[in-house]
Amino acid sequence: GESVGLHLPTLSVQEGDNSIINCAYSNSASDYFIWYKQESGKGPQFIIDIRSNMDKRQGQRVTVLLNKTVKHLSLQIAATQPGDSAVYFCAENGGGSNYKLTFGKGTLLTVNP
């Protein structure tokens, strides 16, 4: 069936480095994508989203890139900080409503001081 997956289950970086978290999606009907950050014991926290009519969107220290040709999504975090340590999920809407999201399994980002 259709699914959203992540290339790397874990990522360890040094404080101050840039981080790139990747996500592959297989549902070509998806037209809305979103990244969430989840810290231990907390609910997912919105980071940034992007619609399929865009290739790139920037936020504060974060950038999301969307490559529809290869069905690939990435999250770039600039100058990674210890507070960025968390599990990062990408999610897609499957071409339907934006509330009915399909989440990937997540990538654990560890930032070393």
Add this chain to the structure above:
Amino acid sequence: GAGVSQTPSNKVTEKGKYVELRCDPISGHTALYWYRQSLGQGPEFLIYFQGTGAADDSGLPNDRFFAVRPEGSVSTLKIQRTERGDSAVYLCASSSGANVLTFGAGSRLTVL
């Protein structure tokens, strides 16, 4: 309130028991959602409320699961005859219109 509030934060029950999980959304948010997150997995959609009515309950796994939102604010997720496989974190989220979902911290359910 300032955020989505969920109670209890932890619930341990025995197989076969009935449980209720409560969600208090952000004030003014008309849309409310329940998701379930199993260990090591991403959240999975269960049900969506717009106002008092369940607009989409296609994610509920079976008829042991039911949710209500009688006054269009607080919602309760009800699970009958709990099974060990129901153990998970149950996340509630709310939104204003079609905006981004804001999640609560979740209720961790453990069925022994």
